[in-house]
Amino acid sequence: MALVPLESNPDVMTKFIHQLGVPSKWTLVDVYGLDPDVLAIVPKPTLALILLYPHSKKAQDYTSELVEKIKKDGQKISPNVFHMEQTVSNACGTIALIHAIANNLDQIKLEDGSLKEFLDKAKDLTFEERGKLLVDTASDIIDAHEQLAQEGQTPAPQENAPVYYHFVAFIEKDGMLYELDGRKPFPINNGPTTKDKLLENAAKICSEYMARDPEELGFTMIALAAANE
Numbered sequence: 236m237a238l239v240p241l242e243s244n245p246d247v248m249t250k251f252i253h254q255l256g257v258p259s260k261w262t263l264v265d266v267y268g269l270d271p272d273v274l275a276i277v278p279k280p281t282l283a284l285i286l287l288y289p290h291s292k293k294a295q296d297y298t299s300e301l302v303e304k305i306k307k308d309g310q311k312i313s314p315n316v317f318h319m320e321q322t323v324s325n326a327c328g329t330i331a332l333i334h335a336i337a338n339n340l341d342q343i344k345l346e347d348g349s350l351k352e353f354l355d356k357a358k359d360l361t362f363e364e365r366g367k368l369l370v371d372t373a374s375d376i377i378d379a380h381e382q383l384a385q386e387g388q389t390p391a392p393q394e395n396a397p398v399y400y401h402f403v404a405f406i407e408k409d410g411m412l413y414e415l416d417g418r419k420p421f422p423i424n425n426g427p428t429t430k431d432k433l434l435e436n437a438a439k440i441c442s443e444y445m446a447r448d449p450e451e452l453g454f455t456m457i458a459l460a461a462a463n464e
Contacts, residue, residue, distance in 0.1 A: 242384070243287040243328070243402070243455045251383045252332060252459075255376060256348035259462060266456035269438050277434055278460040282342060283335035283406045284437040285459070288444050289451040290401040297447055302419060310424045313409040319357065320366030321417025329380045330417040331402035333369075335459045338406040338415070349375035366417065400453060405437035412436050434458060 245263040253259060266284065267273050288294060317337035321330045336343055337354055345351040353373045357365045369376065403416040405425075412428035428436040438456070445454050 243400075243457060245457050247383050248328070248332060248457065251329075251379060252336065254379050254383075255350035256346040257336060257343060257350070258346060261343060261459060262462040263457050263459055266434075266438070266458050269442050271435070274434055274438055277458050278463055280342070280430065281434045281458050281460040282339040283404050283459040284434055284441070285331045285335060285402055285404050285457045286437075286441050286444065287400050287402050287453070287455045287457075289448060289453045291448055291451055293448050294401075294444070298419065301423070305421065305423070310421075311411075312413075312422050312424060313411065316406075316408050316413055316415070316422050317354075317358070318362055318365075318415050318422045319369065319417055320363050322366040322370055323377075326369075326380065327402040327417060329376065331404040331415070332459075333376075334404040334415040334417075335406060338408055338413075339459070349373060349379075362420070405433070405440065407433045412440070414440065 245265050248263040252261070252263070261282070262278075263285075264277060266277055317334065319330065319333065319337075321327055333350070333354075336345070336350065337357075340354070345354070353369065353376060356372070357368050360368060401416075401418070403414055406413055406415060407428050407430050410427055410429070412425040412433065414423040414425060416423075425436070425440055441454070441456055445451075
């Protein structure tokens with residue numbers, strides 16, 4: 236199974252999460268750079284940062300090395316982190332949004348609907364079981380993805396067309412900064428942070444992604460944050 240990929244477009248993504256039951260007080264906004272002055276204009280509170288990066292050979296090699304290192308050395312992961320497997324091609328945008336929302340339910344009061352229903356069922360499942368549940372039972376979420384994937388500013392590619400870019404989400408949970416990726420077998424603990432410092436600290440990790448692949452230009456960042464009243 237493959238989906239049409241979701242565009243890195245805050246308007247499309249905001250429409251998507253509102254359709255799934257996220258209240259209108261939350262929105263997605265572009266983050267235009269890594270400088271402190273640029274980060275300072277992102278609305279507060281900022282709940283998550285989503286990075287779209289080129290899935291280049293360098294990026295793939297780094298991911299493989301990182302996963303093997305963590306398997307060898309171990310890491311501490313809060314049991315409160317919600318992490319789910321991506322089992323469908325091109326669903327990484329939806330998985331990143333679910334990761335951003337599911338790990339901030341203390342602040343996001345989901346309205347009744349398909350996402351709330353899915354998260355209620357998924358909360359006690361494993362990484363793999365959550366991914367399977369999305370495909371097997373959450374057709375409304377998949378349908379919303381397919382609908383919104385057609386609404387970007389660029390023509391949507393075909394479902395089975397190879398896609399060069401990948402989404403990951405950064406969230407704070409229990410005082411730590413986590414990178415969540417449905418294609419990595421576990422969350423990546425990037426060290427201490429606070430909710431107030433989430434954006435700043437996540438941006439540092441994004442800058443490392445960019446520094447590892449300086450020839451690539453296709454990096455974008457989008458924040459899940461409070462909507463301007």
